[in-house]
Amino acid sequence: LTLYIARGYIKPVTAMQEPTLLILTALAGGRRHGYGVIREVGELSGGRLRLSAGTLYRALDRLVGEGLVTAAGEEIVDGRLRRYYQLTEDGTRALQAEAERMRAQAEAVLDRLKDAARPRRGRARPAFASA
């Protein structure tokens, strides 16, 4: 079902978008403030994903709205406001589910690759180019 719409338009690679996933993962390590999340996401993605503040807060607003993340206290450091965030139980559960989904998917891919290495059986199927 996913495939045919995906063909003409785009393929949703994961059910959860990558920044969302990484932000939740960053918060899985404990409560963090805005810049803490940015840094952590940068590390998690090997420096590939550099979140900017506007994007980060948009994502946080959305996640707070969905009840996956909640504010966890404020501090004043160097005269500046830091608000901390942490995962809620729902957030932990969602992240867990997503990780399992990704693992299942990865395993399916690896299985298929193993199959491909063996000689092919079954009927021929028309190949279609991914466009």
Place this chain on the structure above:
Amino acid sequence: MNDAIERRYHRLLMAYPARYRAERGEEIVATLLEAAPPGRRWPTAREAVDLLGSGLVARLGFGHVPALAAGAAIAAPVALAAAGGLGAFEWVPAVGLPPYYSQPPDVLEPGGLARLVWPVVALAAAAAPRVGRVLIAGGLVLTGWVASTYVAAGLYGSLGALAMLAVFGLIAAIGWPRPAGPAHRLTVALGVPVVLAATMLVGIRLPVDPVYGWSPQPLRVPFGWLPGEPFHPLAPTGTGFVLLAGVVLIAVARWREPRWIWAAVLLAVPAGGLARMLVELLHAETTTPRPTYAELLVSVPAFAGGALAAIWLAGQTRSRRASEAKPSAERGLAIVATAALAGAAGLSAGWWLIELRILRGRDPTFPYGIYEPIPVAGRIAFAAWSVAAVGFAVAGPRVGRWLTWVALASTVAAALADDAMARGSEVPPLIILATLALLAMPGRATRAQRLGVIMAAVGLAAVAVVIVVAQDDDSDRYAQLAAWIAALASIPYAIAAAAAAVAVRAGGGRRLAAAGVLVVSTVALSAVLLSFTAHLMAVVLASAAALVGLGAAVVRWFNRTARTPRAG
């Protein structure tokens, strides 16, 4: 030193709504400062675009609708590909053939530039997705500038195509995914030539009839591989229809997933705008001199589709948050009411300007019998809406609500007072007044936001003023103006319907009123649609049905073939 950059960040944060700033501003600036390397004095371009974009998104309330952002992310690559392909199409003949344009076209001529910029932006964004949003923003700025020069010069013919490019670009700018995956990049990179090729194909297939003055001049493909093929400049209509059909398919196939529906809704707007040109096309081949208001409302199906999806979506998002349903629904209703009242005020101001023109005798005989001057009572009713909007803004909700009642009453009175209101023209003023009355319902029902009303009304009226004032007495341009205003008038129906859906969810005493609005807007929409000439309607419906049927067949086939490997 550090203060300078802090001040600049604060200034950029002005893009956000005040309430949001009060709540989050300090925190965001602190994060920005922490992320900035020491000694930096200016925000980077990326930060600036990001903050302005996010602020705009927050202002538009996108953040409140969970699936909308995800939907925009889905729609963005498609929109960018469409903008790129259509821009390229518009540009190809521009280099090829002088007669269509009044001046010899030049690659560096602004209009040509505004078209060429989209394929360039699209391909560049596909190649360098990190700066995609900056590139798209650049394209929008350029297009906006060119559009403003067109308005100033009174070149409305080209404005429609530019506007659609801009809408596609806007969707791309809002939703450009970060990071953009290979699928996004591929969609854009392949989509541009596909859209271009499809549009050109349509352009060659469409019959060109040079007999009527209204009929567009045939353009000839400047390339060797299609020597001398007549080339219809309204070909983007076909692309619009194909896109619309695709959007309908998405909505049908993915009706359980709000983000797909939102993607469909977003794309339906510019696609419908393109499909609107079908009417101009059909009229080029019949003896009917010009498209009428109602026929130009062919864009209504697109808006109606959007409205239906919005109704359903409003219900979805509200019911999911049942616990907090009431306050957020109230807020949603207030926002919608603001937009609605502003729409009423802006529209009525626009009509007033047209009235003034006619009263002043610059155009005593309106060309094709579409339009009769509105009776005095009607004029008062129109004015009352502008007064109500200003009243809301200046004197607050209490006075504003009273004024809205007055406007509503004068509208009803005007409708009853003179039967000229209900006869004679293709779209009787009665329908326009009904539109305004419809807008009143949500506008009266809640506290509208004061500044929002006046800003939006002024904005709408300003657009109307620019269009009317920049007019000369060319009747073609009058027809186009009428078309745009008529298309604009279809928006309130959608707004009213969406507002009604929200209100129904909100419950309470407004439920009945909301249901009433829903019924009235549906009836009004049908009434507008029914004033189509029958054959035109049949053609539109048949081609839409054929497209959808074809699409469904393809989907079924693809679904069958695609499902087999997954079963293993």
